[in-house]
Amino acid sequence: MSGFICKICGACCKGDGSVFLYPEDIHTIADHYSISIQQAVDRYTEYVMLEIIEKTGSYLYIPYLILKKESGTCIFSNENLCEIHRLKPYQCKNTPFVSEFFSDKGWRNYLKKECPGIKNMEEENFFQYLEIGRKSEEAEKKYYYLLRNNSFNLEKILNINLKAPKIITENE
Numbered sequence: 001m002s003g004f005i006c007k008i009c010g011a012c013c014k015g016d017g018s019v020f021l022y023p024e025d026i027h028t029i030a031d032h033y034s035i036s037i038q039q040a041v042d043r044y045t046e047y048v049m050l051e052i053i054e055k056t057g058s059y060l061y062i063p064y065l066i067l068k069k070e071s072g073t074c075i076f077s078n079e080n081l082c083e084i085h086r087l088k089p090y091q092c093k094n095t096p097f098v099s100e101f102f103s104d105k106g107w108r109n110y111l112k113k114e115c116p117g118i119k120n121m122e123e124e125n126f127f128q129y130l131e132i133g134r135k136s137e138e139a140e141k142k143y144y145y146l147l148r149n150n151s152f153n154l155e156k157i158l159n160i161n162l163k164a165p166k167i168i169t170e171n172e
């Protein structure tokens, strides 16, 4: 069975797409640099509202902090290597097999063109990574419940102040 081997090309650290952070990711970054949560948020993240159009046609807005980019590349990318490799956010640790990989064929096809680690893999060989996708779906749900229990207020959850969010859509 052929498996995924990351080619350490750095393609997933630049271009389209964002790294969506969970509160645990922010705490890890702040601890690593011995700075406050507010400082970590101000230095390394951007506040966004992810706009999702539901099957019913109604709009849903989910607040997230995403990693900042500089010239289209993640702020932690240094010559295609990750400066916080051991501590990198949940999404980065599990790329490319996060839940959308299995639920969104369009996204999977896009990644097959962009990620040399999966470019030559047969579709049937992706399913050995289904458990990673399932866990990432659970992590998303856990984040959603945390938001719901806190009136979708990230400032309250992280005890920080945020500027007005930018609205983004799913593949930004």
Ligand code: SF4
Residues within 6 Å of the ligand: 005, 006, 007, 008, 009, 010, 011, 012, 013, 095, 096, 114, 115, 116, 117, 118
């Ligand atoms: S694009 Fe794929 S092969 Fe390249 S660094 Fe990211 S996961 Fe690894």
Ligand code: SF4
Residues within 6 Å of the ligand: 012, 013, 014, 019, 067, 074, 075, 076, 077, 078, 081, 082, 083, 084, 085, 088, 089, 092
């Ligand atoms: S945190 Fe590291 S792995 Fe994640 S996008 Fe940035 S440079 Fe890439």
